[in-house]
Amino acid sequence: MKGFEITCNRCNTTMAVKEGLLTIHINDVNGKAFIYVGSVEYDEQKRNVWYNSVPIKSGDKIEIKMVETDNISEPETNVTDKRIKRPISKLEAFYQLEALLKEKGLL
Numbered sequence: 001m002k003g004f005e006i007t008c009n010r011c012n013t014t015m016a017v018k019e020g021l022l023t024i025h026i027n028d029v030n031g032k033a034f035i036y037v038g039s040v041e042y043d044e045q046k047r048n049v050w051y052n053s054v055p056i057k058s059g060d061k062i063e064i065k066m067v068e069t070d071n072i073s074e075p076e077t078n079v080t081d082k083r084i085k086r087p088i089s090k091l092e093a094f095y096q097l098e099a100l101l102k103e104k105g106l107l
Contacts, residue, residue, distance in 0.1 A: 001016035001017060001018045001068070001069060001070060001072075002016060002017070002022075002066070002067075002068060003015050003016025003017065003022060003066075003067055003068075003069055003072065004016070004022065004024065004037075004064055004065065004066060004067065005064075005065045005067045005069075006024070006037065006050075006051075006062065006063065006064050006065075007061070007062070007063040008035060008051070008054070008056070008060070008061075008062045008063075009056075009060055009061065009062075010061075012073075013037070013050050013051070013073045014067065014069055014071060014072050014073050015037060015039060015048070015050050015072055015073060015075070016039075016067070016069050016070075016072050017039040017040075017041055017048075018041070018043070019041065019042050019043045019086070020039055020040045020041040020042045020043075021039060021040045022037075022038075022039040023036075023037070023038055023039070024036070024037050024064065025037075026056070027053070032055065033055070033056045033057065033058075034053040034054060034055055034056065035051050035053075035054050035056050035062070036049075036051055036052060036053050036054075037049070037050045037051040038050065038051075038052075039075075040084060041084075042084060042085070042086040043086075044080075045080055045081055045082055045083075045084040046078060046079065046080055046081070046084070047077075047078075047079045047081055047084070048075035048077070048078050049075055049076050049077045049078075050073065050075050050076055051076070052076055052077065
């Protein structure tokens with residue numbers, strides 16, 4: 001699986017997702033900064049969170065490395081959400097629109 005190895009203030013965490021979305025956010029709110037790292041797994045319909053708005057400050061060292069791994073760190077939270085659906089690709093969206101326009105006689 002493609003993923004990231006993150007070292008944040010000497011804490012090493014490996015996160016990855018096979019079919020889904022892996023995000024890293026740095027938020028600045030009223031002069032305070034936070035890191036969030038989470039994923040959405042489409043096939044398993046799960047949301048994982050490794051860093052849930054963990055406070056960070058100037059001078060903190062954060063290293064992010066892209067990795068190929070099957071060994072991920074245990075997420076802080078892991079929630080099943082049956083509403084998670086795989087988004088269609090842009091090509092699939094194009095074909096759907098093309099079919100609709102042909103059906104309406106606009107193409």
